[in-house]
Amino acid sequence: MSTAALSSMRSCQPSVPSPRRAQRLVEILDLLTTRGPMSVDALCNELRVSPATLRRDMTHLEDQSLVVRTRGGARANTGRELPVRLRDTKEPQAKRAIAITAAALVPVNRPLAVAIGGGSTAAEVARELGRRRRLTIVTNALTTAVAVAARPNLQVIMTGGVIRASSLELVGSLAETTFNGISVNLAILGADGVSATHGVTTHDHTEARTNHAMVTHAHRLMVVADSSKIGRTTVAKVADASAIDVLVTDASADPHELAALAELGVTVHVTPSRRRTQYRSSSAAGRRRTR
Numbered sequence: 001m002s003t004a005a006l007s008s009m010r011s012c013q014p015s016v017p018s019p020r021r022a023q024r025l026v027e028i029l030d031l032l033t034t035r036g037p038m039s040v041d042a043l044c045n046e047l048r049v050s051p052a053t054l055r056r057d058m059t060h061l062e063d064q065s066l067v068v069r070t071r072g073g074a075r076a077n078t079g080r081e082l083p084v085r086l087r088d089t090k091e092p093q094a095k096r097a098i099a100i101t102a103a104a105l106v107p108v109n110r111p112l113a114v115a116i117g118g119g120s121t122a123a124e125v126a127r128e129l130g131r132r133r134r135l136t137i138v139t140n141a142l143t144t145a146v147a148v149a150a151r152p153n154l155q156v157i158m159t160g161g162v163i164r165a166s167s168l169e170l171v172g173s174l175a176e177t178t179f180n181g182i183s184v185n186l187a188i189l190g191a192d193g194v195s196a197t198h199g200v201t202t203h204d205h206t207e208a209r210t211n212h213a214m215v216t217h218a219h220r221l222m223v224v225a226d227s228s229k230i231g232r233t234t235v236a237k238v239a240d241a242s243a244i245d246v247l248v249t250d251a252s253a254d255p256h257e258l259a260a261l262a263e264l265g266v267t268v269h270v271t272p273s274r275r276r277t278q279y280r281s282s283s284a285a286g287r288r289r290t291r
């Protein structure tokens with residue numbers, strides 16, 4: 001995909017509100033998806049905003065087909081998955097710290113092929129890797145491609161496929177064929193849920209199959225996920241927890257869940273914004289695959 005085409009794609013995307021308002025919109029969607037339909041009064045009390053401010057926010061979300069107005073309130077129209085254009089505004093500091101830590105774990109000074117999936121955290125990792133040389137990035141995510149396509153020092157390969165509007169990922173048989181035809185040193189994958197019991201999960205079965213093809217043809221798997229995803233399970237499974245070589249998350253993640261993952265042989269890195277921790281089970285260290 002050319003740089004001009006990517007620039008055109010950026011201009012066609014829905015405009016993103018100011019950071020403060022975007023965070024409030026995310027909070028509204030979170031409340032409506034977790035609690036169900038809510039009244040205007042209840043939303044105003046939770047968000048500590050005036051009815052006039054809430055009405056403007058609700059109009060914006062309704063224009064994007066993210067909420068449906070009800071008598072005296074609203075309900076979410078997004079399912080359980082937050083659209084990527086708003087996902088970018090959620091926990092930005094944590095995601096940035098995760099990206100810096102994850103990029104530092106990627107070897108330098110030798111040719112490397114890295115597959116990077118979709119999601120705002122994975123795109124942050126791609127941006128952080130953008131200054132590297134002798135690096136090939138394979139991706140099925142428009143957000144990741146936009147982050148690195150203009151870097152002349154990188155070779156960027158993009159799969160074909162059908163675009164999922166909510167995640168801006170290319171999925172389906174064309175994307176899977178691309179991943180099935182290559183071998184990469186490392187796959188860097190975002191996730192909607194990561195747990196010791198249920199592994200890496202996402203919201204969509206087709207997306208999960210595409211990501212599974214990526215993981216299958218990578219020598220090592222790194223999962224990058226903020227603390228809200230740790231211990232969470234969504235409907236479509238990508239990989240078992242034991243398939244994860246490295247997990248990078250932030251300091252708010254459930255320590256019991258991280259310990260359980262470490263017992264399965266996952267090396268867990270917690271970003272050093274609040275504390276610097278690496279979990280590793282001694283019994284599992286010997287059985288992790290090395291490449």
